[in-house]
Amino acid sequence: MSTPPNPAPAAAACADCDVYRAARLHKLGLQPGPWDHVVALAGNPNTGKSTVFNALTGLRQHTGNWPGKTVARAEGGFAYADRRFQLVDLPGTYSLLSTSPDEEIARDFILFGRPDVTVVVADATRLERNLNLVLQVLEITERAVVCLNLVDEAKRHGIQVDERQLTRDLGVPVIPTSARFGRGLPELLAAIAEMAARKVSGFGYRLSQEPPAIRAALADLTARIEQAYPGLPNARWIAMRLLGGDERVAEALRRGELSALAERAARGSEGVLRESSLPAR
């Protein structure tokens, strides 16, 4: 007697296999929308953002081994697990605090473009410096995935990064990759898809060592903003920017862009088709 094959374990095994998961990726290149999810790609200069972008979209945006290669947004798409993702490659920046045009493009998109997932590409060989940007992004959004890129290079230099400890500390998934050789990309895709489908969420990292000098002021202003815009996910960050005298954010407040944000956040992003372009400046 032969037992009928049980499909369930086989399917489960398949789901864990790289070949199977990578096969669910369809590179859509420059195909037009509509998109189910918008994914932003941020990171320090020269960490391989464009390489990740090309690997996922099948586009061949030129990658250069120097900081400052991408100064405008580049967009492409991919489909994974039956959902269509629009991927937006942002200019590489060291921080989101200053006001050079390339940093503004990146910051405005993460804040006002309200992507479903923000992937922060970090260089494993220079993790400490890269974390500065990661932490700033996490202040704005908890819907983030850290792509710990260049782990092969780090290994060559004898550097090991414990990505599980990092995940615990940052509160968002950290996926080690080597985008040049396509390593880790299936895991990255899975993490992006899970985050986009809201199966997981970060816990919302907050600066642990809040500067004592501004603690009281920050709490006061954050409370006021939350009162005016219930549901706004990053009131504390907005408060920080306003305290720092950021005119762009003040302007967004005056023009009502923030209330639009709060509204969208309240409605949730599932299945919402959005215009990905920023409000004209």
Place this chain on the structure above:
Amino acid sequence: MNPASPAPAPAPAVEEILAQARRLREGIPGDIHEHLVESLYADAGRIAERSVSRPDRPARPTFDRTLDRIVTSRVWGLPVMILLFAFMFWLTIAGANVPSQWLAGILVENGHPWLRGLADAAGLPGWLRGLLVDGVYLSTAWVISVMLPPMAIFFPLFTLLEDFGYIPRVAFNLDALFKRAGAHGKQAMSTMMGFGCNAAGVVSTRIIDSPRERLIAILTNNFALCNGRWPTQILIATIFLGSLVPAHLAGVVSAGAVAGVALLGLGCTFLVAWLLSRTVLKGQVSTFSLELPPYRPPRLWQTLYTSVLDRTLLVLWRAVVFAAPAGAVIWLVANVRWGEGSVAEFLIAGMNPFGLALGLNGVILLAYLIAIPANEIVIPTILMLTALVARLAGVGEGAGVLVHADSPALVGEVLRAGGWTVLTAVNLMLFSLLHNPCSTTLYTIYKETGSARWTTLAAILPLGMGVTLTFAVATVWRFLAG
């Protein structure tokens, strides 16, 4: 709609929040930005400490460090850079010759008569055949055979260097010079982009956060020789300067001349940046940290693929798009009559005195007028107009028809018959470096600065410098020649 969605905050609430922010800001000691950055760094350091482990052995000198010690050294950095680029020019010049002749043989020597025959067989009227076949087709074919081979060699070489990680080292070497000129060190990056395309270079100045230094970078980007001008430099250097020395040295001398012009452009960048930062664009020099990325082995095939698709074909396509209507214009000015001769002859005769004073001639000036949309078509235009004015028998087929010159040697014969000397060649190379940017770049400058005033300055400044320099060179040259 969704009842849970909050109503937008009314305007008074916004103003109240902003006012409160201002009040609170005044109560905070020190710089808020600094407080934040400090606590960010502390957090990042703490987290990194917990997850990164490094080997506890003293660092051995690695390949990267050894190489960096040479290519970014105070003494060797600049010479190595100059030699490396000169070598790339030499490879381009030496390698482009044969495929250029081959392409010209197919497209010009065989393709053109064949198309003429086809037009005659189809019964096209003479003027239409002239406009389409002798004007549009021929100038396009010329642009392809002159430009494709050098670009197909130069761009992949440049891209390989870029992927390898050499370009940031160039920026590192130039940083101190840019600073001394009162410009931003990051301008080295936009200048490097400018060596590909000035319009792209102008866009890439967005990495500079100070508006003053960004304007300097935009205004001086045109001094980086763009790929529309490389073919002019390479061809003229090969024909006129390479032939001054024995054959086995020709390639080296032409490459040296092209490298010299590129260096002169770099010199002009520093000079103009220095002048601007001391006159109309005064201000502090900002500092920044430049990350030298590790050297990475370039991926050969992908590099070839992207540089051929992204740059070579894109630039070639642009050249073709501009060359086709320019070909029609050239044919028209050569064939529409004005009094005794054609419009072209009238214009050339009018501009000749001024051109000759600059060590150039009327043909070159008219060519630069026609070529404002794209520098790529300067050489074909000059050749067609020269053949027209010199009324060369046997090489041209009627007025405004591009010569069947399928090798640099033949091109040289045509130009010498048009009265060209070594002075004309040298000054053409200088003028090709120093004149107004192409219309695409000007439009980009206008978009990036949003100012007609700065755009006008960006056009007039290099043109004025070009006129002054060529006039000075011509005067000294003639004085020395007696």
